[in-house]
Each structure stands twice: as C-alpha cells, then as structure tokens.
Amino acid sequence: MKYIKMIQEWLHRPRHFIVEVGWGLELLLGLLLVVKIIGRLVLHTTFIGFGTILGVMVLYLVIIFGLRALEIKLRK
Numbered sequence: 001m002k003y004i005k006m007i008q009e010w011l012h013r014p015r016h017f018i019v020e021v022g023w024g025l026e027l028l029l030g031l032l033l034v035v036k037i038i039g040r041l042v043l044h045t046t047f048i049g050f051g052t053i054l055g056v057m058v059l060y061l062v063i064i065f066g067l068r069a070l071e072i073k074l075r076k
Contacts (some may be wrong), residue, residue: 012075021064028060029053 032053039047 017068021061024064025057025060028057032056 032048036046036048036053039045
C-alpha cells in the first residue's frame with residue numbers, strides 16, 4: 001500500500017512537462033557530446049557519430065512522450 005500511495009502522489013504532483021523534457025534533452029545531448037569529444041581526443045577516432053546522437057535523442061523523446069501518454073491515461 002505504501003508504494004501505491006507514493007505512485008499516486010507522484011502522478012498527482014503538479015509538474016511542467018516541457019521543462020522536464022528540455023532539461024532531459026540538454027543533459028543527454030551534453031553527455032553524448034562529451035563522450036564524442038573525449039573519444040576523439042583520447043582514441044583519435046569518432047566514437048559516436050552525429051547520426052547516432054540524433055537517433056538517441058529521438059528515441060528519448062519517443063519514450064518520454066509514451067510515458068507521458070501512459071501517465072495521462074492512468075490519471076483518468
């Protein structure tokens with residue numbers, strides 16, 4: 001019962017979805033670019049391509065919006 005109550009409280013907490021997604025995208029992009037730069041400096045090769053970075057960001061958005069849709073459905 002404790003966990004169900006925690007999940008219900010989390011679902012009903014007011015949040016700004018766009019801000020959360022923006023912070024998540026910025027953090028993900030920053031981490032991927034750091035890995036790319038470090039790979040280039042240390043390994044002297046492109047460890048991650050820009051196409052991969054774009055693909056990961058699109059996958060992130062699909063997952064986040066899917067979870068948001070599920071959250072909205074569960075609130076009803």
